[in-house]
Amino acid sequence: MLIGGCLAQQKQERHFPSDFIFGAATSAYQVEGGWNADGKGESIWDRLAHTKIQDVLDQSTGDIAADTYNNYKRDVEMMRELGLDAYRFSLAWSRILPDGTINNINEAGVTFYNNLIDEMLKYNIKPLVTLYHWDLPQKLQDLGGFMNPLFPEWYEDYARLAFERFGDRVKLWITFNEPREICYEGYGGYTKAPQVNRTDIGTYHCGKNLILAHAKAYRTYVTHFKPTQNGECGITISVNWFGPLTDSKEDEYAAELRRQAEWGIYAEPIFSEEGGWPKEISEIVAKKSIEQGYKTSRLPEFTNEEKKFVQGTYDFFGVNHYSSYLVSANEHKVDHPVPSILADVDVGVYRPPAWMPSASTWLVMAPNSVYNALTHLMRKYNNPPFYITENGWSEHPEAPLIDNVRIIYYRAALNSALDAIEAGVNLKGYMAWSLLDNYEWTEGYTIRFGLYQVDFESEQRTRTARKSAFIYKQIVKTRVIDPDYEPDNMTMWIDEGH
Numbered sequence: 182m183l184i185g186g187c188l189a190q191q192k193q194e195r196h197f198p199s200d201f202i203f204g205a206a207t208s209a210y211q212v213e214g215g216w217n218a219d220g221k222g223e224s225i226w227d228r229l230a231h232t233k234i235q236d237v238l239d240q241s242t243g244d245i246a247a248d249t250y251n252n253y254k255r256d257v258e259m260m261r262e263l264g265l266d267a268y269r270f271s272l273a274w275s276r277i278l279p280d281g282t283i284n285n286i287n288e289a290g291v292t293f294y295n296n297l298i299d300e301m302l303k304y305n306i307k308p309l310v311t312l313y314h315w316d317l318p319q320k321l322q323d324l325g326g327f328m329n330p331l332f333p334e335w336y337e338d339y340a341r342l343a344f345e346r347f348g349d350r351v352k353l354w355i356t357f358n359e360p361r362e363i364c365y366e367g368y369g370g371y372t373k374a375p376q377v378n379r380t381d382i383g384t385y386h387c388g389k390n391l392i393l394a395h396a397k398a399y400r401t402y403v404t405h406f407k408p409t410q411n412g413e414c415g416i417t418i419s420v421n422w423f424g425p426l427t428d429s430k431e432d433e434y435a436a437e438l439r440r441q442a443e444w445g446i447y448a449e450p451i452f453s454e455e456g457g458w459p460k461e462i463s464e465i466v467a468k469k470s471i472e473q474g475y476k477t478s479r480l481p482e483f484t485n486e487e488k489k490f491v492q493g494t495y496d497f498f499g500v501n502h503y504s505s506y507l508v509s510a511n512e513h514k515v516d517h518p519v520p521s522i523l524a525d526v527d528v529g530v531y532r533p534p535a536w537m538p539s540a541s542t543w544l545v546m547a548p549n550s551v552y553n554a555l556t557h558l559m560r561k562y563n564n565p566p567f568y569i570t571e572n573g574w575s576e577h578p579e580a581p582l583i584d585n586v587r588i589i590y591y592r593a594a595l596n597s598a599l600d601a602i603e604a605g606v607n608l609k610g611y612m613a614w615s616l617l618d619n620y621e622w623t624e625g626y627t628i629r630f631g632l633y634q635v636d637f638e639s640e641q642r643t644r645t646a647r648k649s650a651f652i653y654k655q656i657v658k659t660r661v662i663d664p665d666y667e668p669d670n671m672t673m674w675i676d677e678g679h
């Protein structure tokens with residue numbers, strides 16, 4: 182079309198599908214507070230924050246956090262302000278089962294989640310419930326936690342209770358949030374509770390028990406609840422993109438090994454046609470284990486029966502995606518504990534300085550990041566239904582409410598998601614991390630991810646919409662990413678019908 186002698190750039194409006202689910206996400210320990218309220222039991226994060234306060238950057242705890250335990254109606258109002266289709270939150274296992282076992286149900290804890298779910302459904306906001314987001318009951322950790330072979334039974338009992346109590350209204354279930362962080366950081370390392378730091382076997386033994394627990398819960402849901410409740414059950418895996426630094430065969434292979442270490446060991450047994458551990462890392466760990474004097478591989482094998490039991494245990498693949506890294510076979514290597522999973526794969530990781538850094542050391546703004554991760558998973562696992570269950574940008578507490586960099590990040594990530602959809606990825610929804618500022622684990626309140634700012638100094642934990650909340654609201658409403666949209670002011674409102 183020619184206007185005034187030049188070709189007018191028609192805005193090519195790309196739309197998200199009309200049934201695409203937009204939401205936001207949080208987790209229990211990071212937002213609820215009420216750490217010992219109304220019969221709740223101690224979790225491993227209560228224990229860490231209370232006894233290893235020196236390991237938390239600002240010596241803070243999640244004892245109160247954003248006090249969602251008392252402010253959940255304000256949180257639902259914020260979901261309405263954003264016009265969300267869904268909200269992803271997690272259940273605190275020890276709020277429902279204080280000692281972790283099914284013998285002692287805390288009805289007050291069940292009531293809290295019933296109230297939250299009912300408040301959301303009052304306004305047609307779908308609950309997307311994560312059964313486990315890192316806060317294991319301490320009493321179960323005292324028995325070994327994820328290292329105990331009985332863990333899958335403990336977890337199945339807990340999941341079954343959740344299906345019984347909430348499954349009439351909850352139709353989207355996530356068994357675990359980020360097996361990597363649970364196992365590699367919590368049992369194979371020190372950066373997450375319970376800080377077991379068994380670098381040689383922690384990641385692998387935790388990983389096998391977690392995967393078996395996931396499969397038991399999934400099969401219990403499909404057999405005993407899905408026929409009447411008609412919901413879906415999946416798992417959320419942290420899938421950041423790890424691509425080759427150069428197009429050499431060595432770097433391609435190195436990138437594949439790092440992907441296997443970061444998320445392939447959790448995804449392959451569930452989503453691949455072959456089942457079991459990824460072949461390459463399994464062979465490497467078996468070989469190195471024998472060389473290091475272990476009688477068997479540090480990566481405990483699945484029996485053929487276990488492999489079959491785990492395979493195909495999903496209705497969707499939940500993807501937490503934030504950033505990308507470039508992998509080298511020979512350069513940018515750092516020392517890792519020996520033995521450990523990263524020493525096993527023995528590759529280097531690099532991020533170009535041009536990729537804008539966030540407040541989180543691990544999070545930079547990488548090009549085509551969502552597209553690269555999702556199209557790789559599509560090809561590898563035959564395009565299962567995907568939900569992006571987390572994606573977001575961090576800033577420091579003093580950053581202004583006019584968070585223009587976060588807006589650049591969200592628009593880039595959502596455009597990359599549209600690119601993936603156009604490439605054929607079966608992407609069903611997107612959850613922004615996070616609805617509001619929350620406890621960023623061992624970084625406490627020094628890191629902020631919220632679309633809403635939280636004043637952690639105020640008694641009522643005042644929530645205030647950042648500019649990114651208005652931008653996200655507009656995308657949710659129009660299903661279009663308008664690069665020129667600017668809110669008229671910073672006063673939030675609820676659209677009719679929400």
Ligand SMILES: CCCCCCCCCCCCC/C=C/[C@@H](O)[C@@H](N)CO[C@@H]1O[C@H](CO)[C@@H](O)[C@H](O)[C@H]1O
Nearest residue numbers: 208358359362419421501503530531532543571621
């Ligand atoms: C100069 C050094 C260059 C190399 C960089 C070092 C190598 C990095 C290796 C990759 C590590 C990636 C780990 C990142 C994991 C995150 O995606 C994951 N932990 C995010 O967790 C979820 O996100 C929220 C924000 O952190 C969190 O609050 C939530 O609870 C988690 O579900």
